[in-house]
Amino acid sequence: MSRSAVSRGVVLVTGADLAPQAVLLLRGYELIYAGKTPGEDDLVRLCEEHQPVAIIVRYGRITKRIMDASRSLRVISKHGTGIDTIDVAAARDRGIAVKAAAGANAPAVAEHTWALIFACAKDVVRLDQRMRQGHWDKATHKSLELKDRTLGLVGLGAIGTRVAETALALGMQVMAYDPYASRVPSGIGMVDLDTLMAQSDVLSLHCPLTDENRHMINAQALARMKDGAILINTARGGLIDEEALAAALTSGKLRAAGLDCFEKEPLTAPHRFQDIGNVILSPHIGGVTSNAYVAMGTGAASNVLAVLETESTAG
Structure with missing residues (x-):
């Protein structure tokens, strides 16, 4: 689409692509793609050159x-739910709306959470490695049975609620800490954070990262957890003090951890976690x-249109 054919403006996508369904929603706007790993200088240059009316953040x-x-x-x-990569205060000061595609990836993240829980409880990765080395550990290995165990959730939004539903189906006890929860499904007990830490056999994080909860899982929090508990993080890496977690894993305080996010991404090698056998990384x-991918793309595009078309109508 040529610039001359565009009347509504430019949308900058901080990635290399967007779902075709999202592109269709944005017809009439010119889409500029920043590539797979855009840095600040790249994005400044593209903004100066194209003067976008909207940015879709991948x-x-x-x-x-x-x-x-x-x-x-x-x-x-x-293009997703977490807005911690956006300077929200700066946007507010400039009158720029910040939107997230809430719930778009909830099924996917909830399923991956359970993949990590099962892998930790059943020692899937280590047993696979042992089998490939010629070992048969049936006589010595014992997995963790989840039935009647307690799942603790930090955050009871769309993802946390889906994780809870599966836990209840497995016969687990479920408790949660979320002072902002709009609704609490049946079967979930709401508790304070200290109680959640102390009573969870599996603790799973499903909250946004803020200045207030950064490193909420630190040495003191880990000390309050049950011996042999499992920690899962599919939310944001900054919620966990990684050095403290490494110490808890190597000491045997925690049975295992499953991590899908990290303080610095991509994970820089060498990293302590790469040498710890009871942490599963993705x-x-x-x-x-x-x-x-489709849901996040269409959600992000719809949010762009909701703001721009409302402004256009108001104008």
Whole structure:
């Protein structure tokens, strides 16, 4: 589509692609793709050159410097649910709307959460490695049975609720901590954070990262957890003090951990976690499925249109 044929403006996508369904929603806008790993300088240059009215955020951080590079910018729309990569305060100061595709990847992330829980409880990865080395550990190995165990959830939004539903179906006890929960499904007990830490056999994180909860899982929190508990994080890496977690895993305080997100991404090698046998790692792909890709793309595009078309109508 040529610039001359466009009357509504440019939408900058901080990635290399967007689902065809999302592209269709944005027909009439010119889409500019920043590539797979755009840095701040790349995004500033593209904003200065194209003056986008909207940014759809797939990768990279959106800083005040990037916002200031486009005088036309009206909305920043996350291709997903977590907006911690966007300077929300700076956007608010500039009158730029910030939107997230809430719930778009909830099924995918909830399923990946359970993949990590099962892998930790049943020692799937280590047993696979042992089998490939010629071992047969049937006489010595005991997995963790989840029935009647307690699942603790930090966050009871769309993802946490789906995780809870599966736990209840497995016969687990479910408790949650979420001071902002709009609804509490039947079968879930709401408790304070200290109680959740102390009573959970499996603790799973499903909350956004904020300045207030950064490193909420630190040495003191880990000390309050049950011996032999499992920790799962498919939310944001900054929720966990990684050095403290490494110590809890190597000491045997925790049975295992399953991590899909990290303080610095991509995970820099060498990293302590790579040498710890009872931590299972995945490269922040919990929400990466074909269905979620479409849902996040169309959700992000719809949020862009909701802001721009409302402004256009008001004008």
